Amino acid sequence: MTGPKDTEQDIEETVKPSVSGKFRRWLPLVILLALMTIAFSQGLHKQLTLSNLIMQRQDLIGFVDQNLLAALAVFCLAYIVCVALSFPGASLLTIAGGFLFGWIAGGTVTVVGATIGACAVFLVARSSFGEVLTKRAGPFLSRLAEGFRNEGFSYLLFLRLTPVFPFWLVNIAPAIFQMRLPTYALATFIGIIPGTFAFAFIGSGLDSVIEAQEAANPGCASAGNCEIEISALVTPQLLAAFFALGIASLIPVVLKKIRSA
Numbered sequence: 733m734t735g736p737k738d739t740e741q742d743i744e745e746t747v748k749p750s751v752s753g754k755f756r757r758w759l760p761l762v763i764l765l766a767l768m769t770i771a772f773s774q775g776l777h778k779q780l781t782l783s784n785l786i787m788q789r790q791d792l793i794g795f796v797d798q799n800l801l802a803a804l805a806v807f808c809l810a811y812i813v814c815v816a817l818s819f820p821g822a823s824l825l826t827i828a829g830g831f832l833f834g835w836i837a838g839g840t841v842t843v844v845g846a847t848i849g850a851c852a853v854f855l856v857a858r859s860s861f862g863e864v865l866t867k868r869a870g871p872f873l874s875r876l877a878e879g880f881r882n883e884g885f886s887y888l889l890f891l892r893l894t895p896v897f898p899f900w901l902v903n904i905a906p907a908i909f910q911m912r913l914p915t916y917a918l919a920t921f922i923g924i925i926p927g928t929f930a931f932a933f934i935g936s937g938l939d940s941v942i943e944a945q946e947a948a949n950p951g952c953a954s955a956g957n958c959e960i961e962i963s964a965l966v967t968p969q970l971l972a973a974f975f976a977l978g979i980a981s982l983i984p985v986v987l988k989k990i991r992s993a
Contacts, residue, residue, distance in 0.1 A: 760855075760856045761856055761859075764853075767817060780819060780820070780821035780824055785824070789831070789939075792832055804837065804841050807833070809845070811829075811846055812849040812852070815852075818853070822899055826838075827938065829842045829935060830934065830935025835933040835935065839932035842932060850920050851917050854906065855907075857908070858910065884912070884915050884919070885915050888911070888915075892920060
């Protein structure tokens, strides 16, 4: 026969795992948000500027020449942290990678770092609030979530290839729809390759642009006032090419819908 003490014990045993589970689920998100708050409050994201890259280029190039493997590792780690903390200026970091290491090595290490950072954000988001939002989603979001689970690779590939949505938003959205990590990682890795190597290639030619500015305005590099804008380096034709690649990634989905109609 069950008494009051047994009932209280059962309730405590039920509550403790529930509280513990919620704590473990939300802890990664709390840590990530705390790190983001500290980083942004200290203005670390403001250091990611083209002017700083130009002013420090000689020191950076010297470090790379003497410690290539260490420099690649530091750059990869920096990219992972910047993506995980959702810092703006990913394109600038990619350009810096091409500038410091050449477009092949710089592009490769950038793809690896960006994929790892994106996967970290994805896992934190999915474990913290992905399941909760999925359960409370309405009919529209439920259909969208089902589409992401069935055709997630093509959907995410489209989002990665087309520079329409912020990188941090694309990192989080698939987590809400409970996308599988291997599919997410593969689509992210493949999807960011064209844009990454394009920006790294731009970075590999940045030195000649700086030299031209130095010739027109001597001392501008050391002063950090060379008139170079990233927007001027990224042409409309380049953006149009990314969009065309994104549309092409949806062709399998469209064909499947037509066949099933």
